[in-house]
Amino acid sequence: MKGRKTAYDAARRLIQGVLLIFALLGAVPAFAADRLVLAFGDSLTAGYGLPAAQAFPVRLQAALRGAGIAVRVQNAGVSGDTSAAGRARLAWVLRSIKGNPDLVIVELGANDMLRGLSPDQTRANLDAILAELKRRRIPVLLAGMRAAPNLGRGYAARFEPIFPDLARKYGARLYPFFLAGVAAQKPLLQADGMHPNARGVDLIVRNLAPQVIAMLRQQPSGAQPAR
Secondary structure (H helix, E strand, O other): OHHHHHHHHHHHHHHHHHHHHHHHHHHHHHHHHOEEEEEEEOHHHHOOOOOHHHOHHHHHHHHHHHOOOOEEEEEEEOOOOOHHHHHHHHHHHHHOOOOOOOEEEEEOOHHHHHOOOOHHHHHHHHHHHHHHHHHOOOOEEEEOOOOOHHHHHHHHHHHOOHHHHHHHHHOOEEEOOOOOOOOOOHHHEOOOOOOEOHHHHHHHHHHHHHHHHHHHHOOOOOOOOOO
């Protein structure tokens, strides 16, 4: 009986090993085919106040896959992040990814503006973020932000040009205003009047997805090795 049991166990382990090899071989092509988009931002990216399934990265991924692109959109948004906080964690986020992403959506600056921080600081931080992504040869879609009216025209005149200026400097694609069509639209906002609700997120995705699709289709498939 002992001999039979030993033979049975050996055969079972062999079968399990073969099945595991087939599973891994089957998984590799699907993984390799997936493009990687990194949504790097603050609460607007993170999905503040929403179920995970309604957050911007999840909804964007669904839209891109619906357009026939094998893609994974990774949520690298942190609620409350300023441009300085994003700059500080960029290297760590990139290290956590195997290979460079095919595209990074940079969505930062709203919390700088809401706190009335100097636009010079915001410009310097975003400049450093885009410089690092340019050094790694990672394509960037830069999402712009507008200043709240209560901050005055002087602040807006210093803050709002940051995004088109840096997009030109680093050859990034500019999406002028992340909350276009959503800001100040009560039916599309949560109770705080600032963060988009599920309908608002879907509108953002509908407006922004064509830009992402165009960028991904211009590139060869497959994330580049990290540098």
